[in-house]
Amino acid sequence: MSETNPKAALQGVRVLDLSRVLAGPWATQILGDFGAEIIKVEKPGAGDDTRSWGPPFLKGEGGAHGDAAYYLAANRNKRSVTIDFAKPEGAALVKRLIPHCQILVENFKTGGLKKYGLDYESVRALNPSIVYCSITGFGQSGPYSKRPGYDYIIQGMGGLMSLTGEPMGEPMKSAVAVADLFTGMYAVTGILAALRHAERTGEGQHIDAALLDTQVAMLANLGASYLVSHEKPTRLGNQHAAIAPYQVLPTSDGHIILAIGNDGQFRDFCEAAGVRLCDDPKFAHNEARVHNRVELTAALTTIMQRKSTAQWVAALETAQVPCGPINTLDQVYADPQVVARHAVESVTRSDGTELKLAANPLRMSATPPTTHAAPPTLGENTDAMLTELLSLSEAELARLREANII
Template sequence: MLDLSRVLAGPWATQTLGDLGAEIIKIERPEVGDDTRGWGPPFLPGQDGERGDAAYYTCANRNKSSVTVDFTKPEGAALLTQIIPSCDVLVENFKTGGLAKYGLDYETVARLNPRIVYCSITGFGHTGPSAAKPGYDYLVQAAGGLMSVTGQADGTPGAEPLKVGVAVADLFTGLYATIAILAALRHAEATGQGQHIDMALMDCQAAVLANQAANFLVSGTVPGRLGNAHPNIAPYQVFPTADGHLVLAVGNDGQWQQFCAAAGLDVLAQDPRFASNAQRVANRDALIASLRPALLQDTTSGWMRRLEAAQVPCGPIQTIDQVFADPQVIARRMREDKARRDGTAIPLVANPIKMSLTPPVTRRAPPSLGEDTETELRQLLGLSDAQISGLRNRGII
């Protein structure tokens, strides 16, 4: 795979495929690299006391080779066109039409390699009135409806639209891109025919509105912000306890009865206003007003003991340090450490895919900038030391 992408959506897709065994050649700008190498603090420790790469870069770039090529120069673009015939996949996230002037657009690349799967990731796609606009996750969370249903409800303290705490439009697009690439590869293997994949953050954000979008399409009612409450289920939200907070996730009427019994709230179990989920949603305000004082009578851990014993879904709100100290997360080996060739140790979040025969493997840490340039150019193109030295002297690599 030739990875011309940077920042998050594209690198997330290529990292996922790299975890599953793909050979990823990440092309970066000489001396600068992927933008996220500078998106800190925090930063890794560098050599000789210098500042290393930002932690951000490490979240999406393991299992890749880093090759520095300036393809804005004809000689650099020519190097990539020589590599393309040996590639199965190319991933890029430049503006629509942005690679055509370098001869790296899909039409040109497909003539060099008709079986290549070429995945473009942009903010708004390659068609439509917004195709030329730059796309950033924050803007797409806003324009794509997510922020309109995220945050405290109007009329309550702190009410305003909120973005999610991680770049989910980028991440979902990266995952959808991974799925599309795998499907296109199956087609290419069967037919010898590659294709162009046109992935847009806006499309993916609209898709993952999921039940909120379905609610609107069916009812015509525009969903609003409900804070931590659920639009279709109640009670399904955060409640304050005697010493913190508890997420209560009552997903069906049987769990509601089990909750009431465990909480000593028999009167609510018998209340006709709350007999079914639909009635609990319709009478949400009265329901929550009844539950809040009751849940303040015990601690979070106390409620968890009582409710878990009654098989009522509930849980604490953990900070990120608590997540990685959680016995379940530890048992599932969701943290791993990998060292670079220079010995720099990098802590990583493991791939969550668990497979019995072909599990994801972290073969190498996120690379330092350009550490594989000479090796890959020798192996892929058969360049000599003198040719590589000349390219470096001319600023091509």
Template structure:
């Protein structure tokens, strides 16, 4: 495997593995960035003129020495540790070159519509016979089978169809989607888990396999306690705003100068809370005595605690509650999050050089997986379009003349 732009060989548990990345936008790139962070050599395939769709999802653009660059922040967020190769697989020569590169890869990740790559001979059925050890991961909105399989998948659509919007929002308001594209992100993370499992299987048997990730499937899978609440009762859980369906009080309260999240997870903690803040009498009231009773009397508990919580500022509550080991936290803006001393101590923002910024380091959100022996490896920044095309093709054995001919024909 070639050294990266810094001249340093990749490290990490996936060092030595090569990924043919036919993904774009968010779900697939989330998966392949995770693989890259863990040491894999990710070859990102992009259209020669358009590139990944998210290169156009802007503003905002990355800041440079002379103002905004032409590189979108969206693209930068999920495309570090990848080498960009421009390739038009719709051209016969492009599809043939793709197969030549796949022959040197361990993993292929794609998020085309089901059977969308068959016309290029790049679907799993076409490749598995020639490359039996290939791990081939498909990420789509609805999976490879079922009545919805042909439909396009979009994050907000999946949030709507997957039930989470029916659970999110105020009881008397409209259903709400989550403020970040969780359907895409979860699909990408489940895809990563599937690939790691398939790698273990190949290590034991030598055989690759097809991984079928449907965003709707992954969305249903993380309905978690709310999904189980429905399966246990047959009743649709109501929207509760910022309250918890199974624990009370576990919600946002207004304070004297803002708001706070109060998370009282069990009866012993509730007892400690009541005794510390002049509410000991509630413990003798059957409506407050147990969590089950508090859930059944949710409105009463909320109304009782609301004036109490308004009696102190957010900072005062946090100081006093933390001293009692009672769960609480401020409602942070993103400015607050990235300024938080704990977030900073955990190294959740990294800086990398970038070819387009004129020497200004690019700030990126770090990988949260803390591995003691093989931590995430930040080697290369999000690439400019086609930055590694010649490098990758030379590695594959093409000559400079062949590469020049392919460029002239618009293949790369």
């Protein structure tokens, strides 16, 4: 685990993180990777909901459950401060932290922080230059704004599930919470743009990031196809709506992905496979292959079952035909490219527990993201942060702890 990089892009930026679960913590984790100081405010005795979202769990003392792996995935490079801001004295403590921060991230229900005096208007009065990012399911306006929003529901409402799954099967969600993660990443983009504006002008702003808005935006080419044609795309399983062959095919010992993006690559495939499909007018050009995908798939299924996945990958990579295996996670983490890119790193928590985490995937030549702190144990930084920023005495900390404020 490396020390904080003094050249980190966000060195000197402090974030007050009132978020929990995934979209908000994912955003603040990225900011932390870039060098921002993240103060993660959690409820005393409970903390972020995901600390208990398991199994699997880290093993605590005597074999007791430690934090869940889910929590560990989204909370490196943060300092955990326990404050119960549902109590007036706790809310007052959080308000005292606000002038020390440049960014605030929260993902409570729309309007949920107003009763604590922690809504944007109240926070702006304390710090006019603050960048305040609200992450919700449906946004701060519109008929659904008061609804709770969960990734699964958003994948369904936002159209993704109507496009995912086998044609005759049920609609499928992504195994990874993509609406949450994309919203977190969009939030980071907006936060950095707003921070740049605040540094230039002194003017803060409110960022309204919604999972449904993000899911609609990330329909990308399929959304554009509907807007152009007004025809609803249908589920195609592992096939592509506009390219063929761009799909999973069986091999003699498993499966392989063929991702052929143009006619030249298809000719190269035919040559490497020793077949003449590219001479058939039904398959010579991409548009024809898309129209005749059922017949093409039948032919390719027979061809690809002649060799193993490894044999096909070796032959097609030599021919520069895009392809790849479908790896299980043990194969992913053992893959030589993944290992060479240092995609996994080892960190040690303050209690001495060692664990492995996925590293930030960006490689930057001057200001690289780094992991300088493992995901914190609940409240491990409370005394240090409140002493450093608010100059609280040991006696005051003891009184607040006795009253279950911290």
